[in-house]
Amino acid sequence: MPPPSQGQQMSPKNYQPGAPAGMGAPPQGQGFPPPQQRMPMPARPGTTFPNPANVDNLSGQMTGMNLNGPAPPNQQMNVNGPQKMGQPSVPPMVGGGRYPAPLNGGPTPQMNGIPDPNAPRPMQQRYPQENTQNFQGGYPPMSSPPGGYPPQPGYMPQQAPFPAAQPSYPSGQQPQRRLDPDLMPSPIDVVMEDQRSRSGIFYTNQKGMPPPLVSTDFIAVDQGNSSPRFMRSTMYNVPVNADMMKQAATPFALVISPMAELLEEEQPPPLVDFGEMGPVRCIRCKAYMCPNMQFFDGGRRFLCLLCKATTEVPAEYFQHLDQTGLRVDRYERAELMLGTYDIVATKEYCRDxxxxxxxxxxxxxxxxxxxxxxxxxxxxxxQMKSFLYNLPKERGQEKSSLKVGFITYNSSVHFYNMNPNLGQPQMLVVGDVHEMFMPLLDGFLVDVEQSEGLIDMLMQQIPTMFADTKETETILAPAIQAGLEALKAAGCAGKLLVFHSSLPTFEAPGKLKNRDDRKLLGTEKEKTVLTPQNKVYNELGQECVQSGCSVDLFIFNNSYIDLATIGQVARLTGGDVYKYTYFQADLDGDRVVADVRANVRRLCAFDAIMRVRTSAGVRPTDFYGHFFMSNTTDIELAAIDPDKAVAVEIKHDDKLSEEDGVYIQTALLYTSLCGQRRIRILNLALKACSQMSELYRTCELDTLMNFFAKQAVFKLLDATPKGLKDNYITRSAQILACYRKNCASPTSAGQLILPECMKLLPLYMNCMLKCDAVSGGSDMTVDDRWFTMAAVSTMDVPSSAVYLYPRLVPIEDIGDDMPSPIRCSADKMADDGVYLLDNGIYLFLWLGLAVPSDWVSAVFGVPSTSQVDTDKNRLPVLDNQLSEKIREYIGLVGSSRHRSMRLTVVRQRDKMELVMKHFLVEDKGLDGSASYVDFLCHLHKEIRNIVS
Incomplete structure (x- = not known):
């Protein structure tokens, strides 16, 4: 969304030329470009926050109190302010071990996506220093830990000791003196600092280095590890054994988006063709050839770093080694240089x-x-013609290879023959919905260009044919079965876009009864309405997966439709669910059209199977997302698109070697848009560590929260809501207590110490436990609750980051630069302000009652906020610069999300304001859920209990 900012430049004296280990000089004459060709990165504005109040003030606010009022004298806490630690305040360290952008931007992707090995390299970038930032902006000296203690073994600087109160959670009444939330770690500051220090070029070749945050504008250059857009890990230093992992309580998990979209400046995965011999693989673990294989014996054998087996190199693939032991043709082979690439699959990888x-x-x-x-x-x-104009094409293709077909249904199913040799479309009706079959042998699936005239005629006829229908009862499962049978008869994979309106109550397979009971949400019995009421749709979904048939549901319900049951076909096939309750064409039509168009345009992988392989010592154990698994290793996806992510938890089954680290290879076998069977390979090399400080230095919190959210949604169907929340609170406390015991210097028990990379864990965990997907109660419908659970299950990391902590942006003073977000709290909103809030699913425009009349007039065409029509979900088109900029910015926010969001205009103190305030996640919830401050204090109490 916002333009990337200029990457931090290194001074020449710090620049260390030289290729990474194992890379020699390239062969001459291959025309690698000069390294100076770097894309200019325009500066990005940021919000400047005033310095927080003195920490002594925080101590004063917190001493001798708990969240229910002042503590009795014998319970008052001894809270030590930082001035007692012997920590002189020194200027912040510039750079401080953050990742500087490489000089001249390093190599430019060229030829087959292979970087120029002779171009200047970035200096060996270090891990981010644990900033030790205290709330006065001062930094303790790095020579000695806080408190005047001598350095401890494994000592690691941390987020400043943070005085905290003896909490009582959840608080039954307001505290007499409120803690200042501005003194709590701020997500806005973290995002801005990462943008400032890590935007620009990110090289993927440094083992164990976490990538920039998902909110940071960066260009990934593949140098042996997959781009973080394809695969992110919760940790980039993995504990060497299970005991250390258990003690840290931090899960080792991957969030994988194998078909993720890249930036225009980033090189797409090249296509590698091994010819008739097929992909070169390890003889034991079947890993595919990648940069982590080591050749020896003159190039005749290679060692697999995943399983340590040696494999003979096929004669057709043999090449000599140079004096450094590397193949002389490595710069010509993407599979020996890049972390991500596609391989042309041979017939052995095809069905039958x-x-x-x-x-x-x-x-x-x-x-x-x-x-x-x-x-x-x-x-x-x-709009059908505009959808079909957006059919996706492969790179280099002039027209799409996809064929299309049309089915309508109510209490029966209607197929349409669109054979281009016909004069007009033919309609064939299947009335026996109990035994669905395909009545057409030819002419159902057609080429859009060849049958364009017939498609136009059909689209004119359908509204007329059913204009006077009185059928209110409808089927669903037989209609999906019809689409499946059509794909089976054609012998191809594909996707069904199902536009459905109501609970299927007609006497047919998949008939459902109304079991709506929103009072159960949030109680121990909620799983009875959040799990399917029968097995029909689960079995149908599994049948679809076996034929490579994905199902996307577009739901237009005016009442209960039982998404928990019918949604199973989308869940099991890797499909999507879109929901437009109380649909009105004039209000919601644009949103539907935009969603269908984006859905059709996406570059999907069809009929896919994904497997994650890991090096010895760890193995994948648990999988979360929308897919089907018929065994314990293969993730089956009828389709997967760029917006989908799968989370995989990895656990120890043996001890790791620090020297070797951890190697991961994800392989996605799929059918491409042009009907070619391919294998997409994603590689990632991580370090192994025996020191807790190394683990906590390289955790990736956004990925961790994506994993926790997917896991929580899955576990809700077995656990009670209260038990689940208590487990996550305890786990968060264990993560932070382990850091305190093993990495932080001894300090007063009254101080909360947070690791730099996890200082937002309390905030984000509270956001997760409050979100609709996990905690939605009787104030929402059962269908809405399941819809949000399904959305979280498939979210990639950028989407979950915005969903858990919504973006609140002041736009009343919008200029040429992108406005910067502010903290998600009502305290930050002024009566004369205008704010846009979105979480990827909902979009609110909040108007203060004191907004100047000239602003309201320019944007809404009325003189005051009180006259704005809040029922409209789009802004009027007015001929002035402010109106254009506001509409442009709102459109930009909408287009950056995976689904269109309905704009809700909220006037200050209107009843809709209560709905919007639910998403101001730093505040106390209307349902009594904890504020950020309350939750942080409660978590601190849990940490103290564990530590003591």
């Missing part, structure tokens, strides 16, 4: 050893009374 056909797209439109009356059927038919 038959090369696949290009996939297909089938539109299934519910033409029962509700969808016709709301205007949805007319809207879809009117």
């Amino acid at each position: 050893s038959i090369p696949p056909k290009p996939p297909a797209l089938i539109f299934l439109i519910d033409v029962s009374y509700n969808n016709v009356k709301s205007g949805l059927v007319s809207l879809l038919c009117a």
Whole structure:
């Protein structure tokens, strides 16, 4: 969204030329470009926050109190302010071990995506220093730890000791003196600091180095490890054994988006063709050839670093080694240089050893009374041509290879013959929905260009044919079965886009009863309405996966539709669920069109199987996301698109070697858009560590929270809501207590010490435990609750970061630069301000009652806030610069998210303000959920209990 900022430049005296270990000079004459060609990165503005109050003031606020009022004298805490620690305040260390952007930007991706080994390299970038930032802006000296103690073994500087109160959680009443939230670690500051210090070029070749935050503008250059856009780890230094991992309580997990979209400046994965011999693989663990394989014996054998087996090199793949033991052709082979690449699969990797056909797209439109009356059927038919113009193409393709088909349904199923040799479309009706079959042998799936005239005629006929329908009861499972049978008959994989309106109550397979009971949400019985009421849709979903048929559901309900049951077909096939409750074509039509268009345009992988391989000592054990698993290792996805991510937890089964580290290889076998069977390979090398300080220095909190959120949604179907929340609070306390015991210097028990990379864990954990997906109660519908759970289950890391901590942006003074977000709290909102808040699912525009009338007039065309029509979900188009900029910015926010969000205009003190305040996550919730301050104090109490 915002433009990237200029990366920090290194001074020439710090520049250390030289390639990474193991890289020699490239062969001459290959035309590698000069290294100076770097894309200019425009500066990005930032919000400057005033210095927080003196820490002594915080101590004064917290001493002798708990969240229920002043503590009795015998319970008052001894809170030591920083002035007692013997820590003179020194200027912040510039650079401080952060990752400087390399001089001249390093190599430019060229040829087959292989970087120039002779171009200048970044100096060996160090881990981020634990900034030891205290709340006065001073830094303790690095020579001795706080408190005047001599340095301890494994001592590591940390977030400043943080005085905290004896908490009582959740608080039953307001404290007499409120703690200042501005003195708590701020996500805005963390994001801005990472943007300042780590934007620019990120080279992936440094083992054990965490990537920039997902909010930072960076360009990833693949040098042997996959871009963090494809795969992120919760930790980049892995504990050497299970005991250390258990003590730290931090999960080792990966969040994988194998089809993620890259920036235009980033090189897409190249396609490698091994010819008839097929991919070169390890003889034992079946890992694919990658930069982590070591050749020896003159190039005749290679050692697999995942399983330590040696494999003979096929004669067709043999090449001599140079004096450093590396293949002389390595710069010509993407698989020996890059972390991510595609391999052309041979027929052994195809179903029944038959090369696949290009996939297909089938539109299934519910033409029962509700969808016709709301205007949805007319809207879809009117916009169908624009959808089909957006069919995705492979790089280099002039036209899409995808074929399309159309089915309508109500209490029966209607197929359409679009054979280009016909004069007009033919409709074939299957009335026996108990035994679904495909009535067409040819002419159902067609080329858009060849049948363009027939498609246009059909789209004009459908609204007319069903204009007077009185059918209110509808089917669903037989319609999906019809789409599946069509793909089976054509012998291809594909995707069904199902536009459905109501609970399927017609007497047919998949008939459901109304079991809506929102009072159960948030109670121990909520799982009874959040799990399927029968097995029909689960079994149908599994059948779809076996044929490579993915299902995306577009739901247009006016009442309960039981998403927990019908959504299983989307969940098991790797599909999406979109929801437009109380749909009105004039209000929601643009949103539907944008979502369908984006869905159709995405570069999907079809009929896919994903497997994660790891080096000896660890193994993948648990998997979270939308997919099906028929065994314990293979993740089966009828389709996976760029917006989807799968989380994989990895556990120890043996001790690791610090020397070797951990190697991970993810392989996704899939059918491409042009019908070619391919294997996408993602590689990641991590370090192993025996010191807790190394672990805590390289954890990645956004990835950790993505994993925790996916895991929590999954566990909710087995655990009670209260038990689940208590477990995550305890685990958070264990993570921070382990840091305090093993990495921090001895300090007063009244001080909260947080590791730099996890100083936002209390905030983000509280946000996760308060979010709708985990805690949605009777104030939301059962369908909405399941919808948010499904959304979290598939989110990639950037999406979950915004979902857990929404973006609150003041836009009343919008200029040419992008406005910067502020903390998500009502305290930060002024009566004369205008704020845009979004979490990727909901979008609010809040207007203060004191907003100047000229601003309101320029944007809304009325003289005051009280006259703004809050029922409208789009801003009026007015001919002035401010109106244009506000509309442009809101559109930019919407287009940066994976699904369109309905704009809700909220006037200060209106009833809708209560709904919006639910997403101001630093504040106490209307349901009594804890504020950031309350939760931090409660967590500190838990940490003290563990430490003592």
